[in-house]
Amino acid sequence: MxxxxxxxxxxxxxxxxxxxxxxxxxxxxxxxxxxxxxxxxxxxxxxxxxxxxxxxxxxxxxxxxxxxKDYGVETSRDLMALLLQLEEGYGLVASEDGMSLAVDPKAPHAPKLAQSIKSWAEKRAELERGEVDEAAYADWKASIEYLTR
The missing domain is CATH 1.10.260.40 (lambda repressor-like DNA-binding domains)
Known part of the structure; x- marks a missing residue:
């Protein structure tokens, strides 16, 4: 096991x-x-x-x-705890319908987070259009500089 x-x-x-x-x-x-x-x-x-x-x-x-790194996320409860930790410094907030997250621009690290999410959205769109394959997408995910406080 x-x-x-x-x-x-x-x-x-x-x-x-x-x-x-x-x-x-x-x-x-x-x-x-x-x-x-x-x-x-x-x-x-x-x-x-x-x-x-x-x-x-x-x-x-x-x-x-x-x-x-292992962020210890094994359940939706673990993920929720992590998301709540990101609210303060990064301004990550939930939409009213619960189907998306937004960035509050007033948070200290919000501009960097917003730019990183925009890059992610662009790379996902390239994957969905077939401009990059799964391997190239995985490589991009591995190379991105993760947000640090």
């Missing part, structure tokens, strides 16, 4: 992004200065990845650390 703990999700993220960049475990290990066995243990969730090491692992295939 698969673990739902943080180690596993972070490991899955490392594996997915490593493969998307066309790297073997050995190539990633060389780039980061680790053994292939260590990479295998991180990807399988046997060992937890320390935050400073996660940064090194992310740099090798040019992935944002945010793409590798």
């Amino acid at each position: 698969r673990s739902t703990g943080g180690h596993m999700a972070t490991g899955d993220n490392i594996r997915r992004h490593r493969k998307a960049k066309g790297l073997t475990q050995a190539q990633l290990a060389d780039a980061v200065g680790l053994t292939k066995g260590a990479i295998r243990h991180y990807e399988s969730g046997i060992r937890a990845v320390k935050p400073e090491l996660l940064e090194k692992i992310a740099k090798a295939p040019e992935i944002s650390v945010g793409a590798l």
